[in-house]
Amino acid sequence: MRQAGLDVGSRSTELVVLENGKAVVERRVDTTYDPLSQMEQLLDGVAWDVMAATGYGRGLAAERFGATSLTEIRAYARGVHHLLPDARTVLDIGGQDTKVISLSPEGRVVQFEMNDRCAAGTGKFLEFMATGLQVPLPEFGEYALAGIPGTKINSMCTVFAESEATSLMARGTRGEDIALALHESIVRRSISMIRRVGLTEPVAFCGGVALNACIRSLLRGELEGGLLVPDRPELVGALGAALLAE
């Protein structure tokens, strides 16, 4: 049986298809302003028997493809437990949400936290700041790793953080140092969200922002019990959905 999982996020959409438990399709596209066309493009030429959808566009996918709809919380919990069975806490930083999920040893969701309507400290924040510093997003993490600690950005609000960054630039602070400060501010926020749920290590880090080397490195520095990062952290939601498709 081919199980398809679709994760229609605010920034990107991922597809994972499993055949007898093994991933046979792994695809990712930007969600854009027309998520339905993007989903159709992702599914073009792909065969599947059952599908589950998660992410902001899950309702649309359910309507269009008859998929089962489930939340990112459940999908990420399932995906992480499959890939990293030891993980007890999941940190998922996506395009406009940050989620922390506390898992039981059996992989059940015990508790979760999610940022509310503000997208502070998410992928969108990084994207905005990378543009401000004129660094391509995929290189932003490496760029920030070249920063020297000591600069601080206090605000978590994208708009206010940008004004802080602008003042720093005007004072001649190096771009790399500003970038590092911006990454540090995201990590501070994520750690405090993890502590609200109750930190049980090891922590699995996934979602698109887990591709950023600087965030990974800073998180490792904050966590004693280590940080687990799957090979394709951006696909964990789609994988979880595929595993739950029935």
Added chain:
Amino acid sequence: MPTESTDHRQMWTNLGLDLEAHDALLEVLGHGYEAVFLSQQNRPKGMDYFNFVMSEVHGLRVKELLDEKAAGRKVFGSFCVFVPEEIVKSVDGTLVGLCTGADFATDAVEKYLPRNTCALIKSAFGFKLGKVCPYIESVDMIIGENTCDGKKKAYETLDTLVPNLYVMDLPQVKNERGRELLKAEYVRFLRKVEELSGVTVDVPRMKHGIALANAKRAALHRLSKLRAADPAPISGLDALLINQVGFYDDVERFTQSVNAVCDELDERVAAGEGVFPKGTPRILMSGCPMAVPNWKLPWIVESMGAVIVGEESCVGERGTRGLVSDEGDTLEDLIGNIVDRYFDIDCAIFTPNTDRLEHAMEMSKSYSADGVIHYCLNFCQPYQMESYSVAEALQSEGIPALRIETDYSQEDAEQLKTRVEAFVEMLR
């Protein structure tokens, strides 16, 4: 209530409403009501009455109030469950809740109130400043009360906007002095109500007021108990609506209509029938009051495949818990009885307020809730503060709790859906 509606435009004009803005409000309200309530499956037939009341909430009901006034009886408007309906009924008066459940005329409101004021307070001002609330324009007296700091200070401002505000002081600590204060304030209120109505209250009159308010509460208690059944015989939305209508409707007719719904629910429970399938995850809502038309969160909860089985809220059990004893031969005794009941209200303005934790746990158990959603309005400091201790107390008993902070806008609906849905998934 007459069964057909008439054109109320002349009445609204006479009340000084802004007809254009009011039309817009009624249209939004009508669409909202249709989407949230009329689309539900398996509603009890008795809900037809409540549909009708809602369709005429700014029409026939207001006309009834004006008829009462024309007959020489007084109409009182309040914002809080600490205002005793018994006392108002003892002078044949009518007590109505004033509109506080939707954003309106926000720009005008922010000329008077800070932006970070809770949506409920802003809404009361919005309805007044936007000239769209026929109730606030009809009442002989508006009763404010010193509950939270936001309301206390807002009444100082409201007093400059309306000619008929009366403010009741309230205690904040449950000790003998607090009780004395409440009693003194209820006596002062009784004197004021007597003065305004020209009626002198005696023991039979007060007993009559007590009987009416008790019958109304008893009907609501009956409704609450029926919701303990699995499958739940009525949706949480409909039960909330009934509680909300209780703030507007004629007391006796309301009592009768609630009992009629309960008769129907008795049959459903006996037959094992429900509004959702047996085994549907059961949620207790706890926190801030939800005034009409603030249905956002309960709607999301019930659209996500759960059923709400109780409200630990002022529009719910906090507002209706307990009855007033009618034992006593003097007015003093009866006022003491009224104080006994109201002093037990576990509002978050009290410190400490441990009764509320116990009630939340007790309600979770008696309604077999699988989880509790703590609902808070942004900037409602007393309930925001208590949300931590309530969630902690529940979790320590193994009852999952989700804390939500929101307001009357729709902009966070998608995020709320994700959270609520994930919570419901967790309970399955």
